[in-house]
Structure formats: C-alpha cells, structure tokens
Amino acid sequence: xxxxxxxxxxxxxxxxxxxxxxxxxxxxxxxxxxxxxxxxxxxxxxxxxxxxxxxxxxxxxxxxxxxxxxxxxxxxxxxxxxxxxxxxxxxxxxxxxxxxxxxxxxxxxxxxxxxxxx
Numbered sequence: 001x002x003x004x005x006x007x008x009x010x011x012x013x014x015x016x017x018x019x020x021x022x023x024x025x026x027x028x029x030x031x032x033x034x035x036x037x038x039x040x041x042x043x044x045x046x047x048x049x050x051x052x053x054x055x056x057x058x059x060x061x062x063x064x065x066x067x068x069x070x071x072x073x074x075x076x077x078x079x080x081x082x083x084x085x086x087x088x089x090x091x092x093x094x095x096x097x098x099x100x101x102x103x104x105x106x107x108x109x110x111x112x113x114x115x116x117x118x
Contacts, residue, residue: 003068003071004071005065007071007084008065008068008086009065011086012063012064012065015061015101015108018107018108019057019107019108020061022107023106023107023108024053024056024060024110025108025109025110026056027041027109027110027111028040029041029111029112032044032112032114034114034116035115041113044114044115047095048092048093048095048097048113048114049092049093049095050113056110059090059092059097059099060099060101060108060110060113063088063090063099067088067089067090067099068086068087069087070087071085071086071087072084072087083104084102085100085102086100086101086102087100088100089118096115096116097114097115097116098112098115098116098117098118100113
C-alpha cells in the first residue's frame with residue numbers, strides 16, 4: 001500500500017512534540033491477540049520487556065516514516081478519538097511490534113503496542 005509520506009512525517013513530528021511534553025495516553029485494552037493467546041495491554045508490554053510508560057514513549061519517539069504501513073480512519077462514534085489512525089511495525093527488544101497511534105486534544109493516543117502477528 002502506498003502511504004502519504006508527507007502526512008506520516010507531519011504526524012510523527014506532532015507525535016514527538018506531544019510525547020516530549022508528556023502527552024501520551026496508553027489506551028487500556030483487554031483483547032490483544034498474538035502467539036495464540038489473548039492478553040491485556042499491560043501483559044502485552046511485559047511480553048515485549050517493557051516495564052514503564054517512559055520506555056513506550058521512547059520507542060514511539062523513535063518511529064520513522066518507513067515503519068508506517070497504513071493510515072486509516074476510525075469511524076466508531078462511541079470513541080472520542082475519531083481521527084486518522086497510523087499503524088507501524090517496528091522492533092522492540094528484537095521483537096516485531098505493532099503500534100497504532102492517533103492524536104487528539106489529550107495528545108498522542110497509543111491504541112496498540114504489542115507483538116505483531118503480521
């Protein structure tokens with residue numbers, strides 16, 4: 001899939017600015033699936049060797065344009081972050097990792113951060 005590289009660059013610049021200000025929200029999810037199991041977001045982070053939010057912020061701040069593989073729009077009106085969703089594949093502690101981000105008035109929303117089955 002071809003993505004708009006300029007859009008990703010703009011998005012990542014906003015992400016880095018917001019993360020630097022401490023505006024990173026981890027969305028609690030309980031239905032993350034990989035390796036044939038279902039875990040919550042805390043267990044997903046532990047499985048990557050991540051023990052605190054600062055580590056998540058560091059990995060997010062280091063994302064690059066080439067890590068982005070999809071930009072989509074969330075149309076679920078029950079959520080308060082109905083905007084463009086940026087999806088990335090990166091490596092965390094040598095583990096292929098899926099990251100899904102958006103930005104709203106609260107800052108950067110990390111919707112997914114877990115091992116990738118892709």
